[in-house]
Amino acid sequence: MPSVLISGASVAGPHLALWLNRYGFDTVLVERAPEFRDGGQNIDVRGTAREALRRGGLEKAVLDATTGERGTRFLAEDGSTLAEFPVTGSETSGATAEAEVLRGDLARLLLDAVEGRTETVFGDRITALRDDGDGVGVEFEHGPGRRFDAVVAADGIRSTTRSLAFGDEARIRPLGLEMTYLTIPRTASDDDWWRWCTLRGGSANLRPDRHGTTRALISETVDRGDEHPASERRGADLRSPEEQRAHLRERFGDAGWETSRILAALDDAPDLYFESIGQVRAPRWSAGRVALTGDAAWCASPVSGVGTSLALVGSYVLAGELAAHDDPREAFAAYEQRMRPSVEKGQDLPPGTPQLANPTSRLGLAALHAGLRAAGTGPGRALAGRLLTPPADQFELPDYSRFDRG
Secondary structure, X not given: OXXXXXXXXXXXXXXXXXXXXXOOOEEEEEEOOOOOOOOOOEEEOOHHHHHXXXXXXXXXXXXXXXXXXXXXXXXXXXXXXXXXXXXXXXXXXXXXXXXXXEHHHHHHHHHHHHOOOEEEEEOOOEEEEEEOOOOEEEEEOOOOOEEEOEEEEOOOOXXXXXXXXXXXXXXXXXXXXXXXXXXXXXXXXXXXXXXXXXXXXXXXXXXXXXXXXXXEEEEEEXXXXXXXXXXXXXXXXXXXXXXXXXXXXXXXXXXXXXXXXXXXXXXXXXXXXXXXEEEEEOOOOEEOOEEEOOHHHHOOXXXXXXXXXXXXXXXXXXXXXXXXXXXXXXXXXXXXXXXXXXXXXXXXXXXXXXXXXOOOOHHHHXXXXXXXXXHOOHHHHHHHHHHHOOOOXXXXXXXXXXXXXX
């Protein structure tokens, strides 16, 4: 039975394991976090990714776990509504998708689906890879060394496994935005809408979840900077949690709306997370018997709206190609050939993104407000709905059912 080690137990990694299990592979998931990470913000699953979940028997479970978000409402600093866009009921259109689910909930569903079939190791990480052409010897920080037929890095934009196999080949293209995520207590003022308050040089967001709490997000426009090696950290990625809290309080202390509530919750948030937003540009996704998938390969960024969908589709295709080829190297080449066009389309953001939605001047903010008010009217709503919808998913999902052993 061929064996595959997968680094990263969020979305792409467990989904890859699920399909490899069905194709008769022996799989191991290794995750550096000491335990399952239950946090995370809303993510959406659209188009072809919904079909991948459907084929895997998980679509109903994901729909049952959705947040119940009714749509997106844009607000001014005083809390007044500029425009709102209800859920359309479509699998693909609108800022709020039909399958809107928390990252942690989706990851839990995927991990539950591979329980008993995939060995999952938390609190460890890969420290060395030795590809001799016939297999890959792997060293771990804590566990004993092991050997696998192939290794896949699915451990995110800052993948350490990628660095071991590819050095500094992968680059980060900064988008000039920093984001801070946290869960805060729900209050009587919270409803089931995604409330997006436009601020000068950023935004504050509150979104419903299904756990009796509220998911908060603060974004901030910063200088884009130049493209740099993926291993190089900049901006928010260099700050400690204490430094980030102080930075946000200084920057948004008098911003208006409910920012003071979000800032007050920073100290007690159990899942505070912050990052500099960028896209991964990797010239290749495989080297010998080692491959990349998900954000480790192509991170399109949260502002693209297709990150989770690409992770699900990419891992489905990667598993299928491994089943279809005896040599992992041939499988990796076929997988990249299939996925590159969709990834490039997903990374191709509209001009001015994300700065147009996060203007730094008062004039720019006034123009954004005027545009949103126009977009919220009857004639403008259909056009705005299309603009708020992530790139259309034109990828035709391959059929690998002939390899499926159940």
